[in-house]
Amino acid sequence: MGNIERYDVCEEWAHSGIIKAGDYCFLSYCAGNVGGTIEEQINGAFDQMEQRLAMVGLTLENVVQMDCLFRDVWNIPVMEKIIKERFNGKYPVRKSIQTEFAHVGGKDGLLFQADAVAYCG
DSSP states (O other), rough: OOEEEEEHHHHETTEEEEEETTEEEEEEOOOOTTTHHHHHHHHHHHHHHHHHHHHTOOOOOEEEEEEESSGGGHHHHHHHHHHHHHTTTOOOEEEEEEEOOSSSSSGGSSSSSEEEEEEEO
């Protein structure tokens, strides 16, 4: 277990925001601008992803896989536009899932969250 490093640890939630294990980093629960528009929340999630990646010297271009969770999956085109603006043509594989979030704010709160895997080898 010596080469597993945990960053952005939240004791309250029993959660690590990013874990570096070998040649990969695993990011979970990237969310931001909760309560804002879908565009603001997607950008907020990618802002948080970028901040966590920077903790280990990486950028969004290192992301190789994402799970994108939506309250309304029909917002995928909004996410795709933002990915084109932010990932510099280095697009990860991804899947999109619609879910009811268990989060403060109910249906008007969290609209988007992303989890990711980044290559750091």
